[in-house]
Amino acid sequence: xxxxxxDKPKNLTSFDACTIAKRDLGFKKAGHSGTLDPLATGLLxxxxxxxxxxxxxxxxKDKTYEAEFLFGCSSDTLDITxxxxxxxxxxxxxxxxxxxxxxxxxxxxxxxxxxxxxxxVAGTPxxxxxxxxxxxxxxxxxxxxxxxxxxxFSYPKFKVRLRSSKGTYVRSVGEELSNRLKVxxxxxxxxxxxxxxxxxDRSIGLDELKNLDKKQKMQYVKPVEEILSDFPKVNIxxxxxxxxxxxxxxxxxxxxxxxxxxVFKNNTFIGLGEVLDKQILKPKKLYFxxxx
Numbered sequence: 316x317x318x319x320x321x322d323k324p325k326n327l328t329s330f331d332a333c334t335i336a337k338r339d340l341g342f343k344k345a346g347h348s349g350t351l352d353p354l355a356t357g358l359l360x361x362x363x364x365x366x367x368x369x370x371x372x373x374x375x376k377d378k379t380y381e382a383e384f385l386f387g388c389s390s391d392t393l394d395i396t397x398x399x400x401x402x403x404x405x406x407x408x409x410x411x412x413x414x415x416x417x418x419x420x421x422x423x424x425x426x427x428x429x430x431x432x433x434x435x436v437a438g439t440p441x442x443x444x445x446x447x448x449x450x451x452x453x454x455x456x457x458x459x460x461x462x463x464x465x466x467x468f469s470y471p472k473f474k475v476r477l478r479s480s481k482g483t484y485v486r487s488v489g490e491e492l493s494n495r496l497k498v499x500x501x502x503x504x505x506x507x508x509x510x511x512x513x514x515x516d517r518s519i520g521l522d523e524l525k526n527l528d529k530k531q532k533m534q535y536v537k538p539v540e541e542i543l544s545d546f547p548k549v550n551i552x553x554x555x556x557x558x559x560x561x562x563x564x565x566x567x568x569x570x571x572x573x574x575x576x577x578v579f580k581n582n583t584f585i586g587l588g589e590v591l592d593k594q595i596l597k598p599k600k601l602y603f604x605x606x607x
Contacts, residue, residue: 317366317539320518323351323359327521335521336361340532348373349481349510350433354396357507358515366539368600369587373542376511377461379478382485384492385503386471391445392431393486394502405498410468416495417463417475425455426487458483472503512544539602540577540584549576549588549596556580559588560604565596575599 319340323332329350337345342363348370351359357380362370387405390397408416428434430445434454444451459480466474477485489502508515519535555565559578569590578585578596586601 317364317369317537318360318362318542319524319536320513320515321359321361321524322515322518322520323356324521325356326353328353329359332359332521333361336524337363339521339524340536341529346370349378349507351507352394352396352505354394354502355505355507357505358510358513358518359507360510360513360542362539363536365602369539369542369602373510373513375481377459377478377480378483378507379462379476379509380485381466381474381476381506381508382488382502383472383474383504384489384500386473386498386500388501389493389499390501393429393490395504397431397501399501400499402499407470408496408498410465412496413468413473413492414465416492417465419495420488420491421460421463423458423460423491425457426484426491427453428456429453429484429486429490432484456482456484456487460488463488476508478509511542513542538584543577543587546575546577546587547572548579549590550579550581551585551596553580555596556585559585559596559598560601562598562601564591564598566594567596569593569596 319336321332321336323329329347333345333347344364344367346362346367348360351357360373385395388399388401390399430453431442433440433442436444436451436454462476462478464476466476477488485505486502489500493500524532549569551559551565551567555567558565573590576588576590578588583603585603587599588596589599590596
């Protein structure tokens with residue numbers, strides 16, 4: 316039992332949410348997949364103890380958000396939490412103009428990363444440079460937008476659903492919309508609804524988690540192999556388990572594809588292995604270290 320799907324509340328950092336979940340569930344170590352800013356709410360997977368080494372396999376999945384933007388102001392952080400400048404004499408875009416801008420953005424392959432972000436320039440996070448007033452060139456991030464759809468529009472606010480690749484800053488999407496519509500806007504609210512195959516409706520809030528007894532809490536903690544379901548499953552015998560755990564390649568005949576596989580002994584998840592030429596299984600990440 317290795318990770319939990321949190322519904323992160325507003326005005327809390329992802330790190331703090333991760334720390335609270337670790338404490339409430341009684342684990343020693345924790346890490347999260349896909350940082351949400353304090354402004355944002357929604358799906359935050361938190362991994363515990365040995366499962367933290369598998370975080371990367373969920374971080375690479377596409378993510379779905381509902382984002383609300385606010386017309387009539389700009390911000391140094393590109394969202395409502397920054398230093399705001401308000402404008403009262405700008406044009407009001409209509410629904411058709413917003414939809415056209417969204418369609419144009421769907422074709423973008425890179426976006427500028429916000430100045431207030433953890434992305435590094437010459438080894439220093441950009442937010443530190445921005446806070447010190449240092450001039451620097453913002454870096455670009457390769458992205459892919461799979462879906463972006465207008466959900467509703469009632470001036471001065473509009474909401475979109477966005478499904479995008481790893482590394483997409485929704486604040487930067489808003490900045491690009493602002494440029495194309497030639498009006499000021501900022502991100503006003505953000506809620507992450509989905510990461511890969513995991514939906515928000517399977518999550519639990521920190522307040523709800525805190526009020527459960529230990530048995531009820533552990534019902535929300537899921538086995539780490541759930542996030543690895545894209546990889547085929549392979550079973551190994553008792554004699555191969557110790558070899559795999561010691562990092563040794565295993566000679567085994569497999570009628571399966573090459574690449575990463577979930578490795579099991581009966582129903583016990585051992586780790587990830589890489590199948591080479593259908594006869595060799597090479598350990599890549601070990602999870603279970605005991606005797607079976």
